[in-house]
Amino acid sequence: MIDLRSDTCSRPTPEMRTAMAEAEVGDDVYGDDPSVKALEVRTAELLGKEDAVYMPTGTMTNQVAVRTHTEPGDVVLLDQAAHVYLLENGASSAFSGVLPRLLPGVRGIFSARDVETFLAPMHHFFPPTISGPVRLICLENTHNIGGGSIWPLEAIRDVAELGTAHGAVLHLDGARLWHATAATGIAEADYAASFDTVSVCFSKGLGAPVGSCLVGSKEVIARARRFKQQFGGGFRQAGIIAAGALHALEHHHPRLHETHDNARRFAEGLAALPQIEIDPGTVETNIVRFQLTGIDAGDFVEEAYRRGVHMLPSGRDGVRVVFYLDIQVPQVDEALSIIEKSLKALV
């Protein structure tokens, strides 16, 4: 089975498993796990921040960030298709009691102008939660539902400058920030410089089995550690998994461009097939989203699955495919051939 549902379907390599088996460990809740500490130091350094805290998931690092920056009733601005808003089971409303207000992003990317609309001076008729002040602005780079789209650095800086001038703090959901860097050559730290906190995932394209880090200033991360514990995320000999993440940073991080080349190859192959709508020019990183014409996405995905390719339907006629290091050129070409046969079988 060629599993293209998500880059979270990556498996640890034998070398990664060895690194994990041999990891030095301690009790992380007491701050005693040397592998967790090493991962936090390395991640903070890569992102150009003072400190980092390792957690089980990217959902948790995002939600701990929201809780760290806000109090119940605060306004949070997000893109209408943000992972933090749409794909985390309503967590920021449940755990932080914040009021999300949505921006009309295009492929997940909005502008300072969009943000400005929400920064109107507070009117005394309105409770502060209706017209402001905006406490937190969240961006996502690369953008998942946007199809792996990359935020231009200038657009990030414009939003950050405006937000900061109005007293808002900024969080970046950088689950796939590594991919923005691999595609543009702009260092993670340069992207991160505009944000108070950044969340990054090791369990996606990087291919580690578990975990994410939240990075920021010493002060902000100290507060985040309190909420990590409060949300039930204090884990013990986590060095076993942190060692996998460290291995991924060292050995897989430099190879992510391979996943972009394969995504592009796949998109170009798809563009030549009937009943598929895709603009390969929109494929910037490792995610490919395409539309079907005259075929139900559920039927298509089922037919392809029977033949050996696993994809994710997205709505009635959309499909999502994600590349990672386990999938190489021969699998890309085989997947295209299976898709071609599946389309023929369905007409």
Ligand SMILES: *Cc1c(COP(=O)(O)O)cnc(C)c1O
């Ligand atoms: C996957 C993902 C997350 C959450 O990561 P989990 O580890 O699955 O909780 C957050 N943000 C984005 C953009 C993602 O794609």
